[in-house]
Amino acid sequence: MSEARAVSPEKLLKSARTLRWEVGGNVHEALTEAIYTDAASIADRAVSRPEESPKFDLDRTIDKIVTHRFWGFPVMILLFALVFWITITGANVPSAWLASLLLGKVHPWLSEIALSLGFPLWLKGLLVDGMYLATAWVISVMLPPMAIFFPLFTLLEDFGYLPRVAFNLDSAFKKSGAHGKQALSMMMGFGCNAAGVIATRIIDSPRERLIAIITNNFALCNGRWPTQILIATIFIGALVPAHLGGLISSFAVVGIAVLGILLTFLVNLILSRTMLRGAPSSFSMELPPYRPPRIMQTIYTSFIDRTIYVLWRAIVFAAPAGAAIWLSANITIGGVTIAEHLVNFLNPVGILIGLNGVILLAYIVAIPANEIVIPTVLMLTVLMTGAAGFDTGAGVMFELDSNASTLALLHAGGWTLLTAVNLMIFSLVHNPCSTTIYTIYKETGSLKWTTVASIMPLVLGLLMTFFVAQIWRVTAGLL
Amino acid sequence: MSDSLVTLLIGISLLVLVLWFFWPEKGLYARWQRGRRMTARIRREDALKHIHNCEMGGSVASIQSIAGALGVNLNKASATLSELEDNNLAQISNGGIRLTPAGRESALHTLRAHRMWERYLADETGYSEQEWHDLAERYEHELTPSEVEALSAKLGYPTHDPHGDPIPAADGEIVHHGGQPLTAAEIDTPLRIVHLEDEPDVVYAQLVAEGLHLGMMLRLVERTPERLRFWAGGDEHTLAPVLAANISVLALPEREAEDPVGKPLSHLRSGESAVVLSISPVCRGLDRQRLLDLGLLPGTKVGVELIGPGGDPKAYRIRGALIALRDDQADRILVE
Numbered sequence: 001m002s003e004a005r006a007v008s009p010e011k012l013l014k015s016a017r018t019l020r021w022e023v024g025g026n027v028h029e030a031l032t033e034a035i036y037t038d039a040a041s042i043a044d045r046a047v048s049r050p051e052e053s054p055k056f057d058l059d060r061t062i063d064k065i066v067t068h069r070f071w072g073f074p075v076m077i078l079l080f081a082l083v084f085w086i087t088i089t090g091a092n093v094p095s096a097w098l099a100s101l102l103l104g105k106v107h108p109w110l111s112e113i114a115l116s117l118g119f120p121l122w123l124k125g126l127l128v129d130g131m132y133l134a135t136a137w138v139i140s141v142m143l144p145p146m147a148i149f150f151p152l153f154t155l156l157e158d159f160g161y162l163p164r165v166a167f168n169l170d171s172a173f174k175k176s177g178a179h180g181k182q183a184l185s186m187m188m189g190f191g192c193n194a195a196g197v198i199a200t201r202i203i204d205s206p207r208e209r210l211i212a213i214i215t216n217n218f219a220l221c222n223g224r225w226p227t228q229i230l231i232a233t234i235f236i237g238a239l240v241p242a243h244l245g246g247l248i249s250s251f252a253v254v255g256i257a258v259l260g261i262l263l264t265f266l267v268n269l270i271l272s273r274t275m276l277r278g279a280p281s282s283f284s285m286e287l288p289p290y291r292p293p294r295i296m297q298t299i300y301t302s303f304i305d306r307t308i309y310v311l312w313r314a315i316v317f318a319a320p321a322g323a324a325i326w327l328s329a330n331i332t333i334g335g336v337t338i339a340e341h342l343v344n345f346l347n348p349v350g351i352l353i354g355l356n357g358v359i360l361l362a363y364i365v366a367i368p369a370n371e372i373v374i375p376t377v378l379m380l381t382v383l384m385t386g387a388a389g390f391d392t393g394a395g396v397m398f399e400l401d402s403n404a405s406t407l408a409l410l411h412a413g414g415w416t417l418l419t420a421v422n423l424m425i426f427s428l429v430h431n432p433c434s435t436t437i438y439t440i441y442k443e444t445g446s447l448k449w450t451t452v453a454s455i456m457p458l459v460l461g462l463l464m465t466f467f468v469a470q471i472w473r474v475t476a477g478l479l
Numbered sequence: 480m481s482d483s484l485v486t487l488l489i490g491i492s493l494l495v496l497v498l499w500f501f502w503p504e505k506g507l508y509a510r511w512q513r514g515r516r517m518t519a520r521i522r523r524e525d526a527l528k529h530i531h532n533c534e535m536g537g538s539v540a541s542i543q544s545i546a547g548a549l550g551v552n553l554n555k556a557s558a559t560l561s562e563l564e565d566n567n568l569a570q571i572s573n574g575g576i577r578l579t580p581a582g583r584e585s586a587l588h589t590l591r592a593h594r595m596w597e598r599y600l601a602d603e604t605g606y607s608e609q610e611w612h613d614l615a616e617r618y619e620h621e622l623t624p625s626e627v628e629a630l631s632a633k634l635g636y637p638t639h640d641p642h643g644d645p646i647p648a649a650d651g652e653i654v655h656h657g658g659q660p661l662t663a664a665e666i667d668t669p670l671r672i673v674h675l676e677d678e679p680d681v682v683y684a685q686l687v688a689e690g691l692h693l694g695m696m697l698r699l700v701e702r703t704p705e706r707l708r709f710w711a712g713g714d715e716h717t718l719a720p721v722l723a724a725n726i727s728v729l730a731l732p733e734r735e736a737e738d739p740v741g742k743p744l745s746h747l748r749s750g751e752s753a754v755v756l757s758i759s760p761v762c763r764g765l766d767r768q769r770l771l772d773l774g775l776l777p778g779t780k781v782g783v784e785l786i787g788p789g790g791d792p793k794a795y796r797i798r799g800a801l802i803a804l805r806d807d808q809a810d811r812i813l814v815e
Contacts, residue, residue, distance in 0.1 A: 017648060032771060033771070033776060033777070036771055036774065036776050037776055037777075037778070040774065040776060040779075060784070063784075063785055063794075063801075064785075067785050067786075067787060067788060067794075068788070069788050072788045073788065167785075167787055167792065167794065167803050168787060168788050170787065170791075170792050170803070170805070171787060171788075171789035171790070171791050171792070172789070174791075174805065180792070180803075204769070205765070206765075207605055273503070274503050277605075277606070278600075278604045278605055278606040278610070279604065279605050280603060280604050280605045280764060280765045281605040281765070281766075282764075282765040282766040282768075282769045283766075283792075283804070283805050283808060284769050284770070284773060284802060284803065284804060284808075285802070285803045286800055286801065286802055286803075287785070287794050287801040287802070287803060288801075289801075352486070463494070466490055467487070467490060469483075470483050470484075470486050470487035470490060471487065473482075473483035474483050474484050474487055477481075477483065477484075
């Protein structure tokens with residue numbers, strides 16, 4: 001090489017720059033396209049495809065029905081109603097069975113063992129009445145619906161139907177600045193918000209995924225359904241004659257769930273216009289071919305996954321909460337328990353927003369698991385009112401067998417219809433449980449978005465209950 | 480009851496107050512932030528940029544034109560100008576206002592930062608065309624030369640901003656696109672858009688609304704003093720000459736001109752299929768990457784298989800897979 005003269009780096013850079021101007025701005029693009037084209041042509045040569053067969057195509061026929069202008073939505077509503085119905089009715093039996101076993105049998109048995117082993121009363125209380133009971137509660141409320149809902153959902157996904165739902169609903173979500181696949185993470189959220197947040201991984205556009213994560217909390221999860229159903233039954237169902245009670249209270253619960261969906265769209269819209277404006281976004285989704293689902297395998301793996309998940313959550317998050325609740329109801333400062341101090345402290349705010357101190361404290365200690373809200377509320381109400389006939393002991397969570405006695409106890413605690421309505425709203429719109437918060441942090445890796453996702457619903461919930469309470473009281477004064 | 484009424488009213492007024500403060504763009508907080516940004520340094524840099532633009536465009540800047548460009552009164556403009564003189568960035572001679580070499584360097588940096596940031600917004604974020612300019616007007620003052628250099632490396636050393644304006648090199652070298660205004664172009668010859676002027680906003684917004692973009696091929700059909708009629712992107716467009724003057728075009732060499740114009744993929748009806756010609760340059764960044772990943776390349780056969788219940792999105796058969804795309808994406812894929 002006679003030309004092997006030393007070239008100064010400056011000269012090299014200079015000529016690189018000139019060349020860059022000459023080839024123009026699209027060089028990377030052209031390069032990428034050339035690579036793809038080469039890859040495609042190599043693949044075309046190497047891969048032989050069967051001749052196109054215009055015979056009867058089952059996939060296309062199913063697609064034509066499930067994405068039809070008129071039939072698409074009824075089919076979708078029917079399928080999901082079926083899934084929820086199977087979940088709710090199917091979960092009742094194992095839930096009751098687990099409750100009678102874990103709470104009715106194992107709990108007294110553990111208490112006896114602890115006493116016979118000579119545990120001091122406080123240790124027995126902390127371990128058995130506090131930690132064990134909270135764990136048992138979460139398991140009996142959460143496990144059966146999770147173990148039914150998620151396998152059913154996985155079956156629909158395996159079959160290939162869920163992407164079609166996202167396809168059908170995309171135009172609605174697009175209007176609120178979100179992705180059609182958010183419909184799926186939202187449905188998962190009805191089972192469990194933490195699972196819903198993980199499910200947003202299917203959304204490949206960063207902006208829409210973040211929106212879906214932040215608003216997933218507005219999907220009413222399994223841990224909150226029991227609260228809604230109980231309160232609706234004893235307060236709202238009681239407003240109408242007995243034979244209509246069931247219907248009206250169901251409407252109230254469904255109404256809350258629908259309110260959650262409306263809030264999802266509203267917050268989607270606000271987020272995409274303000275905080276997330278300018279975040280990169282792209283849309284595309286594959287509608288995979290239909291497959292016969294592997295039923296037994298899906299049910300088995302999904303069931304095992306969920307069971308392990310619920311147990312982990314119960315032990316990691318609910319057991320410490322149980323300990324905190326028991327301690328707060330049993331440690332006294334100046335002759336008054338910590339719980340009573342806190343309730344009295346929270347009461348003014350609680351009353352202002354149409355709730356009360358007991359409910360607010362219950363929501364604070366129930367951050368780890370929303371399932372224990374009602375047992376905690378009942379326990380604290382007994383503690384505060386000193387109502388007779390509940391010999392469970394301070395700091396022991398319980399539920400009552402009959403709705404009438406629950407209602408009587410809550411009335412004694414000063415509850416009105418407004419308290420009930422606002423509790424239902426607050427149960428829908430408040431901070432996510434700690435499992436969900438932890439999951440959001442793991443999925444986003446961002447402290448900022450975790451904070452937004454945790455605080456925003458709480459502020460919204462306080463605002464909503466505040467205004468409902470004031471308007472309620474003003475109208476009640478006018479009537 | 481009167482108590483609750485008072486609480487309700489207090490609540491409403493607090494809410495209104497908070498919204499008034501934090502409302503995006505129009506709220507007090509946003510206004511305060513904007514006001515704070517308009518410092519003396521930014522006024523100087525904007526004035527330098529304006530003088531530079533005038534020199535490039537062959538006109539001469541005056542105090543009046545500076546006041547107009549900065550949106551301030553004459554007093555403020557002349558104060559800014561004397562600051563420039565004091566810092567030896569500009570000179571006032573009888574031939575008008577001229578930049579000194581130091582002033583030119585500063586103006587070129589601002590210009591480079593502006594165009595580089597627009598490139599970044601276009602390639603890496605989801606901001607729409609109309610928002611680029613205003614955001615770049617802000618960030619051009621916040622980026623240091625080394626930051627712009629780092630950004631340039633990250634973006635793969637882009638040469639042009641998304642409007643087709645050349646980005647000055649770090650040493651100030653600048654190449655013009657060499658196009659002519661559409662109003663001066665020949666009738667019925669193949670042309671390519673090489674530049675879309677992004678100022679004033681109103682005009683640019685109209686060009687964007689017409690679906691015009693950089694690199695688009697067009698053919699002038701008719702030119703009268705009232706209007707220009709031309710074919711571009713499979714549609715016929717009509718523009719007033721005032722608007723058309725903001726489009727610069729370059730005549731295409733004959734061999735490239737044979738490319739058929741094509742129509743958007745979204746115009747296909749159910750059951751129809753077509754072959755991809757190109758993906759419009761408007762489709763950028765992540766979105767474009769996704770389409771390429773799906774194998775949507777020139778020459779790929781695409782068929783419409785399903786139409787969503789709302790008419791949008793539609794599902795297309797691409798390389799054996801059924802892929803759903805929204806209409807605003809399919810608009811940007813040209814097929815024949």
